[in-house]
Amino acid sequence: MHDKSDALPGDFFAIPDIHVIRMQGRDAIAFAQAQFMNDVAALADGQWQWNGWLTPKGRVVALFAVLRVDGETLRLLLLDADPAGFVERLQRFVFRSKVTLAPEADVAVAGAFAAPGSARGAQASVNDDGATELDLGGVDEPRTLRIGAGPATIDPVAHGRWRALDLAHGLPRLEPSQLEQWTPQQLSLDRLRAFSVKKGCYPGQEIVARTHFLGQVKRGLARLHTGSATVSAGDEVTAASGSGRIVCSQGDEALAVLPLDPAPVDLQVGGTAARALPLLDGLAR
Known part of the structure; x- marks a missing residue:
């Protein structure tokens, strides 16, 4: 194995440790607002935020990004955690809420070291091919996170660089x-x-x-x-x-x-x- 990435600037490579979870239903926004630590209700359609789920003692169970698709649909981009286990644990609190939770196991997540086409800051964008793009760039370090579209190159070196930049920006990746x-x-x-x-x-x-x-x-x-x-x-x-x-x-x-x-x-x-x-x-x- 070599330690040089095969990806050119702008090439998309697989990010296998980010998983997509769909929350859908009449009560999806209200349920997320009651369970998660950030203000989900403040998001407009197409906007996203960093967020997390805590224990009653205020300890972090999971970290993720929350993207509001529309008034009844959220997508969670779960960092590192097991998506099936996360959904099973969260499902215990649904009770009578009109919301369904499910991992989108067939949705590929990829990254590129380039600025997205039109997504900026907290505003996501949807491409002509149906893929959603988020701007994960910091100062002088453009990055695009893509949800959907076709499979991406497997590039462990590029993926490692992506994770290292997360850490450099203060985004913990929790095992x-x-x-x-x-x-x-x-x-x-x-x-x-x-x-x-x-x-x-x-x-x-x-x-x-x-x-x-x-x-x-x-x-x-x-x-x-x-x-x-x-x-x-x-x-x-x-x-x-x-x-x-x-x-x-x-x-x-x-x-x-x-x-x-x-x-x-x-x-x-x-x-x-x-x-x-x-x-x-x-x-x-």
């Missing part, structure tokens, strides 16, 4: 060991405008709101450059200001939850020095 471990504030998801403290009740809302309004956020996300060292989620990070843990890593990029004041210095992971880098801007929606 199973990291689920239900962190609050939205510890993951600095306010940077992505991924949760609301004003919209009303949802699981974990009381914890999130109390932490926000009482100013109790003492730990947050730090971006680390690990060089040639191999680090894994759950590894301990030590710093002059206190210790923390790696949340996710890809190549030499890693995200860790650490004390934020003062800024972390003298970082080490497993006895190997690491360097703190600023999180990139531009992925908030």
Whole structure:
């Protein structure tokens, strides 16, 4: 295997760890509003946002993007988690709501390192071939996420670069060991405008709101450059200001939850020095 991508700029490659889930029905918007941590009701048709689902104790169960297709249809772009397991768990709370939940198993998700044709920011677009495109570009780093259309090239190197850019922008990619471990504030998801403290009740809302309004956020996300060292989620990070843990890593990029004041210095992971880098801007929606 070589470590050079075969994709040319603008070529689409498969992103197998993002799964599409359709929520449809008269109560789809209301159900999502009551369960998820961001203000789904604020979306207009064709708009999307970062969002997530929390435990009653305010820990992140899953992270995803929510795209409003129309007044009765949402599409969730589930990051990393098992779509069937997520749907089964969420289905327990449907009760009498008029909403159906189902993974769109036959829908391909692909990415490209190029700006989308007409999607910009939080506004998605639908192409002539029926594919939906989202703008996932940050400052000076254009990216397009495509939902639907034909199969894309399998390119592990390009896919790894995509994940590394997610981390550089402060978008955590959570493996199973990291689920239900962190609050939205510890993951600095306010940077992505991924949760609301004003919209009303949802699981974990009381914890999130109390932490926000009482100013109790003492730990947050730090971006680390690990060089040639191999680090894994759950590894301990030590710093002059206190210790923390790696949340996710890809190549030499890693995200860790650490004390934020003062800024972390003298970082080490497993006895190997690491360097703190600023999180990139531009992925908030």
